[in-house]
Amino acid sequence: DVKVTQSSRYLVKRTGEKVFLECVQDMDHENMFWYRQDPGLGLRLIYFSYDVKMKEKGDIPEGYSVSREKKERFSLILESASTNQTSMYLCASSTMLGVLAGGIRADTQYFGPGTRLTVL
C-alpha cells in the first residue's frame, strides 16, 4: 500500500513565524503536491513537483514556497505565517502513466492524513 505521511497532524504557530510542513511518500512516486482545504472553497493546489528539484506553481502559491531535495520528500514553507494561512494542508503523490500530446498523464493521487495549521 502507498503510504504518504505528514510531519504533524496539528500545528499552532504565531504570526510571522517560519513554518515547515513535511511530506514523505514511500512508493518512489515522481509527482508530489501540496493543497490547502478551506470550508466552502474545497481543495486548492498550492505547488506541485514532478521531479527532484523541480517545482511548479499551483493556483494559490502566494505566501508559500516549496523544496524537493529528495524524491520521497516534499516540503511546504510558510516564510512568514499569517492568520489567513490557517487551514488544513494536504499532501499527495502520484506516479506517471506516460506523456501524451498536450501534457503528462498521471495515475491516481494518494493523500496524506493532513496537517491542521492554526496561525494566531
Place this chain on the structure above:
Amino acid sequence: KQEVTQIPAALSVPEGENLVLNCSFTDSAIYNLQWFRQDPGKGLTSLLLIQSSQREQTSGRLNASLDKSSGRSTLYIAASQPGDSATYLCAVNYAGGGNKLTFGTGTQLKVEL
C-alpha cells in the same frame, strides 16, 4: 475557467437506499476524473479513477460513470450503509494542466439508521 461543480452540497438518506452523487465539469478535454472519500478531519481516499477513454468504473457497491460530451460524472452507491457517511469529492485532471487536479467542493453524505 476550468471548474468542477458538485450538487447537492449535502444529502441525507435512510440506510439501504441506492443513491447518486453528481459532478459536472466545464471542459470536455480531460485526462481522467477521480472520486475521493473524505472522513471528518482526515485525508482523502481514492475510490475510483476513470480515464478519459473509459465510460465507467466499478468497485464493490460503487459505480462511477463519465460522459465527457455533457461534462458529467455520477457516483452510484448501492445499498447505502451508515459507514458510507462521509464527504465525497470529485476531481478532474484537465488536459494541458499537467498533473493538476481541479476539485469540486464535495457532497456531504449522511446515511441514517
